Each structure stands twice: as C-alpha cells, then as structure tokens.
Amino acid sequence: MQNDLMRNIPKVDALCALPCFDDVPAAALTESVRAVLSGLRDELQSGAVTEIPGVDELSERVLRAVEQNAIPSLRPVINATGVVLHTNLGRACLSDAAAKAAASVAASYSTLEYDAERGERGSRYSHVERLICRLTGAESAIAVNNNAAAVLLILSAMTKGKEVVISRGELVEIGGSFRVPEVMEQGGCILREVGATNKTHLADYENAINDATGALLKVHTSNYRIVGFSESVPLSELVELGRRHRLPVIEDLGSGALLPLERFGITGEPCVQGSVAAGADVICFSGDKLLGGPQAGIIIGKKKHIETLKKHPLMRAFRIDKLTLAALEATLRAYLDERGAVSELPVLRMLAATADELREKAKKLIKLLAELPREDAKTELIPSEGQVGGGSVPHQALPSWAVAIEPLKISVDELETRLRLGNPAVIGRINRGLLLLDARTLFERDFPVIARAVVDAIGGETL
Numbered sequence: 156m157q158n159d160l161m162r163n164i165p166k167v168d169a170l171c172a173l174p175c176f177d178d179v180p181a182a183a184l185t186e187s188v189r190a191v192l193s194g195l196r197d198e199l200q201s202g203a204v205t206e207i208p209g210v211d212e213l214s215e216r217v218l219r220a221v222e223q224n225a226i227p228s229l230r231p232v233i234n235a236t237g238v239v240l241h242t243n244l245g246r247a248c249l250s251d252a253a254a255k256a257a258a259s260v261a262a263s264y265s266t267l268e269y270d271a272e273r274g275e276r277g278s279r280y281s282h283v284e285r286l287i288c289r290l291t292g293a294e295s296a297i298a299v300n301n302n303a304a305a306v307l308l309i310l311s312a313m314t315k316g317k318e319v320v321i322s323r324g325e326l327v328e329i330g331g332s333f334r335v336p337e338v339m340e341q342g343g344c345i346l347r348e349v350g351a352t353n354k355t356h357l358a359d360y361e362n363a364i365n366d367a368t369g370a371l372l373k374v375h376t377s378n379y380r381i382v383g384f385s386e387s388v389p390l391s392e393l394v395e396l397g398r399r400h401r402l403p404v405i406e407d408l409g410s411g412a413l414l415p416l417e418r419f420g421i422t423g424e425p426c427v428q429g430s431v432a433a434g435a436d437v438i439c440f441s442g443d444k445l446l447g448g449p450q451a452g453i454i455i456g457k458k459k460h461i462e463t464l465k466k467h468p469l470m471r472a473f474r475i476d477k478l479t480l481a482a483l484e485a486t487l488r489a490y491l492d493e494r495g496a497v498s499e500l501p502v503l504r505m506l507a508a509t510a511d512e513l514r515e516k517a518k519k520l521i522k523l524l525a526e527l528p529r530e531d532a533k534t535e536l537i538p539s540e541g542q543v544g545g546g547s548v549p550h551q552a553l554p555s556w557a558v559a560i561e562p563l564k565i566s567v568d569e570l571e572t573r574l575r576l577g578n579p580a581v582i583g584r585i586n587r588g589l590l591l592l593d594a595r596t597l598f599e600r601d602f603p604v605i606a607r608a609v610v611d612a613i614g615g616e617t618l
C-alpha cells in the first residue's frame with residue numbers, strides 16, 4: 156500500500172515541466188521540486204499523510220519553496236529589542252551617508268590605492284588617517300579589520316617575546332572567543348598579571364617591571380564592572396610610570412566613544428580623546444560599537460609605533476576592506492560637526508533619544524495597530540528598558556517605551572515565532588506574557604512594515 160503510494164509520487168521532470176513554472180529559473184525550480192517531493196516522501200513514510208496531494212497543491216508548495224529559497228540568508232531584520240548595539244543583529248547600523256559611500260565604491264573602481272593627484276600608487280590607509288587624527292588628537296592612525304585584530308597586531312608587533320604587565324581586574328573576555336590572556340599568548344608575549352581582581356595599585360605595576368618587560372597594557376572592562384571595594388590605576392599614572400621606565404603604554408578601549416556619553420545619561424564609558432590626552436602610546440577601539448560605523452579596528456598613537464604596525468606582516472592579513480573603508484570615512488566625517496553626528500549616526504541618535512521622545516515614537520506605532528480586532532489582541536504603551544549592548548555599558552539600562560501586545564487567540568510565544576519567521580523578521584522581547592516592541596531601536600520608516608507584520612501574525616494561520 157505504502158509502496159504503491161511511493162510509486163505514484165510525480166517525477167521531478169514531470170513537475171518541472173508544468174506551465175505554471177515557466178518563469179522560474181531552472182536550477183531554483185529543480186531544487187525546490189526535489190525538496191517538496193522529499194518532504195512528501197517523508198510524510199508518507201511516517202504516515203503523517205496517507206494520500207498524494209493533487210498537482211495544484213504540489214505546485215503551490217513548489218512555488219512557496221522557490222520564494223523561500225530566494226530570501227537571502229543574510230538579510231535585514233527589524234530590531235525591536237531596545238538593545239542598540241545588538242551583537243547578533245549586526246551591532247551598529249550605518250548612517251545613510253556611510254551606506255551610500257560603501258555602495259558607491261562597491262560597484263565601481265575607486266581610489267583605494269591610487270593617488271589621483273599624483274597619478275601614482277597611493278595607500279589605502281590614507282583615506283581615514285588624517286580624519287582620525289583630527290578627531291582624536293592622535294599623531295598617527297591606522298584601521299584594520301576589527302578591534303580583536305588590532306589588539307593582536309599591536310601585541311605581535313610591539314611586545315613579542317616580552318612581558319606585558321596587566322591588572323588582574325582587566326583580563327577581559329568579550330563574546331566568548333576574544334579573551335585577553337589568550338590573545339596575548341597568540342601575540343607571542345608573556346602575560347604578567349598584577350594586583351587583585353578588585354584592586355590594583357601603581358606599585359603593583361612598578362614592582363613587576365624588569366628587563367624583560369615590553370609594555371604596560373590597560374584594557375577597558377567593557378562588558379563588566381568591578382564595583383564596591385575596588386581600585387584601578389588611571390591611565391595618566393600608567394603613562395607616567397611607562398615614561399620613567401621607557402616602556403610603551405597600550406590601551407584597548409573596546410568601544411571607543413568619540414563623544415562624551417554623559418550627555419545621554421550614560422556614565423563610565425571613556426572617550427578616545429581622553430586616552431590620547433592622557434598620553435597613551437597606542438590606543439585601539441572598535442568601529443562598530445559606540446563609534447557607530449562599520450566593523451573595523453582603529454589604532455591610534457605615536458607615529459613611530461604606528462609605522463611599526465604598518466610594516467608588520469600581519470597587517471596584510473588584517474587589512475581593512477574597501478567597502479568598510481568607505482563607510483568608515485563617511486562615519487568619521489559626520490563627527491566633524493558634533494550635532495551633525497548625533498542626528499546623522501543611528502547609534503548616537505538611538506542613544507540620545509529621551510524616554511519622552513520614545514513615548515511619542517511608540518505612540519505613532521501603536522496608532523498603526525488600530526486595525527487589530529479587539530477580540531484578537533490588546534495593545535498598550537508601557538515603559539521599557541533597553542541597553543547599549545555590544546558588550547558596552549553593562550550596568551546601565553536605557554529607559555524607554557514599548558508597544559506591548561497581548562495576543563488573545565494565540566500564545567505570546569506563537570506571536571513571537573511568527574514575527575521572527577516573517578520577512579522582514581521582527582525581533583521583539585517577551586515579558587510577562589506580553590510581546591514588547593521597544594521604540595528605541597526602531598526606525599520610523601519601518602513602522603508601516605512592522606504594523607503589517609503584527610496584523611498578519613495575529614490574524615495568520617497556526618504554524
């Protein structure tokens with residue numbers, strides 16, 4: 156009986172030849188037909204289905220599969236979590252100018268390594284160096300693939316075979332795979348940890364210095380804070396100590412804010428300019444955290460050290476790509492005018508938004524949900540808490556407002572799943588039986604799409 160059924164499953168070629176598939180590219184069609192038929196075979200075998208669906212039903216399944224397969228794996232989603240630098244959702248959103256700059260360079264030849272004025276070979280690093288120096292006050296600068304690469308490059312080029320002194324309170328792990336002790340090992344230097352987890356004094360560093368010492372390292376504890384009975388040595392004092400012993404002082408700043416964030420009510424995140432002014436020899440930070448640009452690692456500092464880095468063989472392995480460079484240059488340009496930066500760069504704009512502004516923003520979204528039938532869902536505005544994210548500022552919540560949805564005919568988990576599986580996916584947060592859409596990380600241009608997605612998800616079929 157089952158064998159008979161199996162034999163009656165339509166052949167791949169026969170299905171592919173149906174006129175309704177005339178417009179579907181052959182390769183995509185064959186793949187989808189195979190997938191649908193194999194799914195059908197499984198259903199028959201397991202007994203979940205006891206007869207073969209008609210040709211109309213099968214061709215509909217094939218067309219749905221073709222559509223699904225055409226959706227890119229890496230695609231935009233709507234971040235309704237309220238976490239601004241959401242690591243899993245791609246950290247910083249680029250400004251329009253940065254996205255445009257990357258796109259224009261992507262589809263064209265460019266001045267990547269060409270000096271158009273002189274008509275000769277140029278350097279890819281020249282496009283952002285002067286801008287970074289101007290904005291940070293540093294002597295020299297270079298950009299690489301990401302901040303992890305920056306740290307590894309610095310340690311490899313400047314401290315190989317030497318001891319590097321670091322506080323026990325700063326042996327940071329970022330997102331699982333970046334751990335300061337392991338990066339130091341890869342960089343070929345010897346970790347010389349000093350002090351205690353909660354307290355490290357200047358004397359601890361000084362006592363550890365010997366003939367084998369290559370540098371003093373300070374790492375910003377981006378994603379945790381040691382509070383209570385704690386003490387760390389300010390960068391300026393480490394610099395003083397380094398001077399006395401003719402040792403370079405290196406700082407991994409992590410996020411790398413170019414504007415003081417106190418104005419947004421965010422405290423404890425150091426500014427890049429402060430570290431330059433304190434006199435660190437080499438400083439590195441991310442491009443796609445608080446800076447609000449593309450994934451990159453920015454290294455600034457004394458010219459002699461940056462020159463050493465430029466010549467290191469790892470530089471080629473870590474080099475920054477042209478699309479990134481274009482986006483980075485545009486992002487940095489926005490900072491030339493401070494107010495412009497806050498209005499132009501999505502990360503800063505999201506961080507700057509006050510709770511009152513977010514309440515007004517959420518109100519606009521909830522208005523678009525008015526067409527939801529009352530018996531299907533309840534919606535209300537509620538205060539919410541977001542985060543900076545991206546392993547930055549772990550101890551502070553960002554007060555915000557959210558559209559809260561309580562589905563009445565399906566479970567809140569089902570609603571969350573439907574929104575997540577939609578195209579575009581809407582990623583919200585469940586709290587006490589409500590699905591929250593936090594206004595902080597939403598773009599108003601997406602509101603009609605979000606409203607449509609919610610209405611469809613609530614009125615849709617059970618998955």
Ligand SMILES: *Cc1c(COP(=O)(O)O)cnc(C)c1O
Nearest residue numbers: 301302303329375377409410441
């Ligand atoms: C985030 C971070 C890194 C890694 O930076 P990526 O740009 O993600 O490679 C390194 N060090 C610190 C302190 C960080 O916060």
